[in-house]
Amino acid sequence: MIDTVILQQGTGWRAQAEVFDEIFFVFLALGTLIGTIVISYTLWNVYKYRDDGGEPKDDFDAPVVGELPTGQGGPKAKKLFLSFGLSAIVVISLVVYAYGILLYVEEGPDTGDEGDIEILVEGYQFGWEYEYPNGHTETGEMIVPADQRIDIEVTSRDVWHNFGSSELRIKSDAIPGETSSNWFSVSSEEVEAQGGEATYMVECFELCGSGHSAMKGQITVIPQDEWEEWYAGTGSENGTENSSNIGGAAAGGVPA
Structure with a gap:
């Protein structure tokens, strides 16, 4: 209330x-x-x-x-x-x-059973890997739809990291053997304002080694229908490959 x-x-x-x-x-x-x-x-x-x-x-x-x-x-x-x-x-x-x-x-908002997407975020020296509910993984870039709550479970495979995006106001510890929960959402209006594809920088906010300053990633937000087409393609034989060029998906294409 x-x-x-x-x-x-x-x-x-x-x-x-x-x-x-x-x-x-x-x-x-x-x-x-x-x-x-x-x-x-x-x-x-x-x-x-x-x-x-x-x-x-x-x-x-x-x-x-x-x-x-x-x-x-x-x-x-x-x-x-x-x-x-x-x-x-x-x-x-x-x-x-x-x-x-x-x-x-x-x-976080109570959206019921509809629309929530849970992504496992795993930090490593020196990058980020994202695992989707269907088992598909992306390295360096998290691709999500607009107008949906995105739940993230953050952990690490080696040393302490901290996953965060200043623009989205999210920040979570990445600790080996443990997970921390967070969520974010981006509106379709914001996506349209950025030309149909909104991008946000991801950084590590915990000193984790010599490559800490270069441990960056990206969250890419695209319209719901385009994301569904892209996500359906990740279940194909070639869907487990890293599709870093989301520009094609944003234009209506499905990454190979």
Whole structure:
């Protein structure tokens, strides 16, 4: 229920990158607004209560070093508790908002039994191998459809690695003998914006040896129908070969 209320998704769902972008925007906008108000109010008080060389007014309630307002009246106490109350409301609201939306990121959207694709990601010195549900493997390039949740199980065959894509906001440890789970999704609108084929760089974020800096890969996202045609071809006799030239598949062809 908290996901529906906070994300206002109804039956739809969003990619991790969109969620993290929203969190960043909310904190940036709110921080900018509150910062502007606080700085403006501080500068106004600096000007209002500046020392102009004259005698202070009889009703001027000057602050005293070490004094703490008791809350029993007076302008200082009212301002203190008003600012504290407003700050508490803002902070608690942000905590509840961020916690709920990060739960969604951690658990992922509930898509039922339809559409989920699970891919085993195995790191090695110095590259990435991807195994699909039908046993087909790709080296260096993960090819997935748009508008679907892609579940990944990440592991390693030798040393510690870390599989991640900054653009997709995903990052998972690759540890020998263990697996870590993650998910991502790319919308068809994003694929169309990139000319019918969206590509995202994959990097290793764990120092894993002399070739660590060159341990890069790619996630290629193509329309659903084109991906289904490509995936059907991976079950053929030649389907287990590495088809790194997805450009042909994106154009409607099936890789050999």
